[in-house]
Structure formats: C-alpha cells, structure tokens
Amino acid sequence: MSKELRSLSMDCLTQSQREHHEKVLNSPVKIMQVGEGNFLMSFFDWMVDQAIKKGNYNGSIALTCPLNYDGKINTLNSQDKLYTVVQRGFKGDNEIFEQDIISVFSKVFNYNVEWDTFMNIAEQESLDVVISNTTEAGLAYKNVSLENVATEGLYPGKLTAFLMHRFNTLGNISKKLLIFPCELVAENGRVLKELVAKHAEDFGASEEFKAWVNENCVFLNNLVDRIVPGYPREDSQAYFDRFGYKDEAMSMCEPFFLWAIEGSEELDKILPLKESGLNVQWLESLHDTQLLKVRILNGSHTLITPQSILKGFNQVDEVVENEQMKEYLNETLQKEILPSLKNKTGNKEEFASTVLGRFRNPHIKHKLESISMNSVSKFQNRLWPTIKSFIEDNNKFPENMMIGLAGLLRFYQISKRENGYVGYDFNGNEYKVFDTPEVLEFMENANSKFEEKNEEYVRYVLSEDKLWGEDLTKYLNIVEVVTEKLQAMEKEYEPVH
Template identity: 85%
Template sequence: MNKEFKNLSIDCLTEEQRKHHEKVVNSPIRIMQVGEGNFLMSFFDWMVDRAIKAGNFDGSIALTCPLNYDGKIKTLNNQDMLYTVIQRGFRGEEEIFETDILSVFSKVFNYNVEWDTFMNIAEMESLDVVISNTTEAGLAYKKVELENVSEDGLYPGKLTAFLMHRFEVLGNISKKLLIFPCELVAENGRVLKEYVFKHLEDFGASQECKTWVEENCVFLNNLVDRIVPGYPRDEEEFYFEKLGYKDGAMSMCEPFFLWAIEGSEEFDKILPLKASGLNVQWLDSLHDTQLLKVRILNGSHTLITPQSILKGFKQVDEVVEDETMKAYLNETLEKEILPSLKNKTGNKEEFASTVLGRFRNPHIKHKLESISMNSVSKFSNRLWPTVKSYIEDNNKLPENMMVGLAGLIRFYQVEKTESGFVGHDFKGNKYKVFDTPEVLDFMYNANVKFEEKNEDYVRYVLSNEKIWGEDMTKYLNIVEVVTEKKQSMEKEYEPVC
C-alpha cells in the first residue's frame, strides 16, 4: 500500500523558510517568465532562488505557460507556488544528492486565458527581465492581428503586444528591459527581436514605440546547458519519502549547469547571477560555445532519440549503455559531428567526452519521450547544419546521420487517436508523438497517402520546406539513402518465422 504524504505547502516550511517565502511573494515582480517547463524551473528559477538567498536579488517572478495546457500552473498554485529541485549526479568525484524548496514566484497564471494579468505586468515599472523557453517551435513568426494575438498568436506576437502596452502606459521609460529567449535556436535574441519588429509593423506600432523597443529592450543571445529530466514519475514514492511531502511539480536535474550570454557584464547588475557565484558567463561572442553545445550535446540527443524509442529504449542512460548504440553514437561523434566543427571551437573532443559522461549519469532518468517533442524542428536546427557541412567537405552523405534521419521519418509514421498522435515501435508497442499541429497533420496525412513507405514516401516527406526549412531532396541521393536506411532498420526487427 502506498504511504500517504501531505502535499507541499507553506505548512511544510521551517520558520526561516516561511519568512523567506512571505518576503518573496510580497516583493515586486522583476521577472516575467513565459515557460513553466521543467528546464527553466530547474535552471533559471533555481539560480534566481540562489541569488535571492544570497541577498543579491530583491524581487520575484511572474510565471505563465506558453500553451493553453495549465496543469503545472494549477499544481503550483495548489502548492503555494512552491516546488522542489533535486540535483543528483557527480561534481568531480563527489556524489551529489541535494534538494531545495524554491520560492521565487509571486504570480502564477495562464496568459492564454488571463490576458489582462499579462498586460498588468507589462505596466509594472519594477520589471527588469522577460525570459522564455517555448521550444524551437514556439520561437517562430506567425502573422496575426493585434486584436487576436492573445488567442491566436505565438510567443513573439504576444511579447510584442506586451511591449506595446508597456510603452503605451509608461511612455518612453528609459529603464532597460533585458529579454532572454532560452529556446535552443542560434542567435535566439536576434531572431526574437526580428520577429518582434515584424509584429510591430503588423500591429501598426508608432515610430516612437519602435524607437523605444530598439533603444531600451535588450534582446540577448544566450545558451543554456543543464540536463533536466524533470518529474521523476517512476520514482516519485522514493522522493516523497526522502522529502517528507508530496510535490507534483518537483524536478530532477544534474549538478552541472552553464548559462552563456552574449552581452555586457554590466547587465549582471540588473540580474546578479554571476555576482551570486553562479556559472553565468557574459561573452563577446557566443558562436563557439553555441556550436559545441547544440551540435554535440543537443545534436546527440536528437540523433538517438527517435530510433531508440523505435527500438524499445525508454531513457538516455539505457541507450548509451547499450553496446551497439554506444558504438553508433561514438562513431557519429568522431567521424561526422566533430569534423563538422572544424578547428574553431576549442577542445571539442574533451567536451564530447564530458557530454557522454553526463548522459550516463545513473541518477538522471532522462526519458526519451520528453526529448522527442518537436523532433523535426530539432533535427533542422541541431543536426542538419552538420549534414550540410559534411556534404560540403566530403561530397557524400554522412551515413550515421542518415540513419538518424531515417529513424526520425519512421518515428513520425503516426496515427490520429482521441488522445493525440501515436506511432508504433518495431515490436508494435505504442508511443506518443508531440509536435506542432502543422508537423503532426502533415506526417499523419503522409502516412495515410502512401500505403507503401517507399522512395516516393520519403521524397514527399523530405521535400516539405515548411517543416524542414528547405527542400532536403535536392541534396545528392538523400532520398535513396534514407529509404534504404529506413528499410534496413525495419528489416532488422522483422519477426523471424
């Protein structure tokens, strides 16, 4: 019988923790956060908590969810906006098992249905920072009218409405507003700024408003790094026992973390994280750091995830401990990914070795299902540049990358059910597929359109410029190679009669 645990609330806090919580929830909102996912809560919010406790930051965070799925929002509100971050792994040779109850939020809401709350925060002079993580799919431009942006807009459109309202109410306020898009997109700050200015034009913003955004809103390219598997669903009872309470929003992460930001260290005075002893780096250029992180760590995740789910794996550590998959990943890194980085990125071999060690962390149960979300845009951003670089250098396709692409296409052979889109692995077991409606609808229709998944099917899928960013079929003999890799993969798992 499962033991009954009380739910996390202020009643679970010590007197000192309760005073801290009361201070935070009554402090001015200085940060608007769009993204309630495990990553920001275990990375950025955890750092803000450290800065508050160090006495360096006097403020709180308003949190909203980018999509109209507010389960986490409801959980946090039921827990007095408290939650737990659990660090497990190694720091050097030292084994780490640390738990922290975080109190950083003073407002937790869903801006998809509470638009007025979002606009009210725009009016606050105390606001210093806007931060987001809406995944690569969320950092996109979608033409929309201003009057419909609250319902139909993506994050860049909603942010634009937020900034316009701030200017309308506060006028030409000279205070800098730091804007951090943490979506894993190259030059994410520049990209978000470009989309905001498109929306300013669409929404008929005045020249004065555009000038204010240009001069006082600082869009910062940045790179985040921490492996965050999130809620430990398979071990929740173990952690409830350790914590002494039930926490529906707790999140697991590794001890390692890095936030690299392209900008002046003067901004650390506004958001004093480096001053609080945290691993935040203000850099003149993010280029080399970005390439290492995205192509090696994130690229490896995206490469192995679809095909590993098809083979029945559930977690990253299982994949990298499997001899065949480990050899495949090591060979891909050595022969295809690392050479594409040329000689511009420092000790790439050492970084790759460190990453593989982090993947093997036995305490981090990083579920492949969570990594698989939006895999199409992830492949385009994280792996396709490596493919094109390899083609340029070798005038042929990278074999292992094509296996990854073949696995991705097979992964998206989906069916539509009442509970969403599902695929079937090589043994016939169901798995869920999460992506944008545009991608899922296209992949579903392709699956229906082509009864036989031959070269015509692969050509049709790879030629969709809207989902991949370009027509992939124009590159060498990619259709034939990917088709062959896909069929070979499937044949390997055919039942023996």
C-alpha cells in the same frame, strides 16, 4: 505502505524558510517569466533562488504559461507558489543529491485568460527582465490583430502588446529591460526582436514606441544548458517519503548547468547571477558555444532518440549503456560530428566526452519520449548543418547520420488515434509522436499514401521543404541512400517466424 503525506505549502517550511518566502511574496516583481516548464524552473528559477538566498537579489518573478494549459499553474498556486528542485548526479567522483525548496514566485497565473494581470505587470516600474521558454515552435510569427492577440496570439505577439502597454503607461522610461528568449534557436534574441518589430507594424505602433524598444529593450542572444528530465513520475513516492511532503511540481535535474549570454557583463548588475557564483558567462560571441551545444549535445539527443524508441528503449541512460548504441554514438561523434566543426571550437573533444558522461547519469531518468517532441524541426536545426558540412568536405553522406535520418522517417510512420498520433516500434509496441499539427498531418498522409516505403515514399517526404527548410532530394543520391538504410533497418528487425 507509505503514510499519507501533506502537500508542500508554507506549513512545511522552517521558520527561516517561511520568513524568506514571505519576503519574496512581498517583493516587487522584477521578472516576467513566460514558460512554466520544468527546464526554466530547474534552471533559471533555481538560479534566482540561489541569488536571493545569498542576499544578492531583492525581487520576485511573475510566472505565466504560454499555452492555455494551466495544470502546473494550478499546482503551484495550491502549493503556495513553492516547489522542489532535486539535483542528482556526480561532481567529479562525488555523488550529488541536493534538494532545494524554491521560493521565487509572487504571482502565478495564465495570461491566456488573465490578460489584465499580464498588462498590470507591464506597468510595474520595478520590472527588469522578461524571460521565456515557449519551445522552438513558440518563437514564431502569427498574423493577429492587437485586439485579438490576447486570445489568439503566440508569445512574440503578446510580448509586443505587453511592451506597448508599458510604453503607453510609463512613457519613454529609460530603464533597461533585459529580454531573454531561452528557446533553442540560433540568435534567439535577434529573432525575437525582429518578431516584435513585425508585430509592432501590424499593431500600428508609434515611431516613438519603436525607438524606445530599440533604445531600452535589450534582446539578448543566449544559450542554456542543463539536462532536466523533470517530474520523476515512477519514483515520486520515494522522493515524497524522503522529503516528508508531496510536491506535484517537483523537478529533477543534473548538477551541471551553464547559461551563456552574448552581452556586456555590466548587465549582471541588473540580474546578479554571475556575481552570486553561478555558471553564467557573458560573452562577446555565442558562436562557438552554440555550435558545441547544438551540434554535439542536442545533435546526439536528436540522432539517437527516434531509432532508440523504435528499438524499445525508454531513457537516454539505457541507450548509452547499450554496447551497440554506445559504439554507434561514439563513432558518429568522432567520425562525423566533431570533424564537421572543423577548427572553430578548440575544446570540442573535451565537451563531447563530458556530454557522454552526462548522458550516462543513472539518476537522471531522461525519457526519450520527451526528447522526441518536434523531432523534425530538431533534425533541421541540430543535425542537417552537420550533414551539409560533411558533404562539403567529403562529397558523400555521413553513414551514421543517414541511419539516423532513416530512423526519423520510420519513427514518423504514424496513424491518427483518438488520443493523438501513434507509431509502432520494431516489436509492434505503440508509441506516441508529438509535433506540430502540420508535421503530423503530412507524415500521417505520407504513411497512408505509400503502402510500400520505397524510394517514391522517401522522395515524397524528403522533398517537402516545409518540413526541412529546403528540398533535401537535391543533395547527391540522398533518396537512394536513405531508402537503403530504411529497408535495411526494417529487415534487421523483421520478426522471425
């Protein structure tokens, strides 16, 4: 039986760690971070912590949550704004276990209810960076007024109000403000800048403000890469025993990480992460890097996740260690995904090989359930471009990706319950499905409307352009192909009586 451990706090720190943390708590806020998820905390915040500890950065982060759900915020505040990042995996043949207590936050709050705190940070001349990860669904336009944006707006609207308050308070301050949207959206910097411009019109912003944004707010297209399964729920006690303290905000990640940013390396002087020896790449163009990451790594995740959940798998490493699924993924990569990238990216085979090794990391318990969130929009962004490229080259569909699309439709055969939307796998076990209300309501309606999942059902779902960005039924004989794959899938896993 494990002994009762104290929770992480300043009392758990060594004298040098305590001095470091007190210095951070009293440092000027240089970074405003919107997004308290495991990814940014194990990626960006971990990198800033490294830069501070190496003496290259003197500043702190103000953290807020994009949604009005402040569980993590409350946990961090109860732990003196401290948490632990654990890296597990391999570097070459060497097994890695690295534990870091991260000390980067001087303010942790919920801007949905503490709007004045958010506005106060906008007034700080020390501010250099705004960074976000609000998921793809958060990088969107919602028509709200300036008066209601605090309670009803999405992140782009709130950022616009934040920038307007900064301009109105400090005037035409010439200091550059770097803005990094880390949401996995192509040209995320450009997208956010356009959303801010649209909200500025809505809010009646002055021409002087718009000019200041164009001149001094640098919206940077960027790409983040690190597998972060987050809190190790099943093994947490074993880690706590090893640490000698409890940490309800701890996060697991792999050793590999990459931050590719489209912009001048001169900007590293403002946020000296590359200077601190971290894998940050300032590039003229993100195009090739984006293609590799989204089509191969993210595309593979999105391809295998729905059908793997249907087959009863729980984690990525279980899937890629299964001979049948491993063969399916390898074949899809070699025959469908990599050829679609043509010759635009030179090291695609090497990258694909690295990705499969990262998926197999036995220490990273990457839950399929967490990857399955918003699978419809992920399919649209990560897999459909590959399918279209394959059609252009071959005038037919890529077989394995059609199996993936059929698996996606089967995964979304859902019903509404008190605790959310659920489906049933091939063995009759319940699983939860997480997506936007619009997608969930449409899929539930389709499931109940068509008792038999025939061509009529497939046509109904695939023709909904609000789901896929366009009507997919206009492509070749997609309805017949997907229906055949869907029915074959059900037949293969039909219970034997």
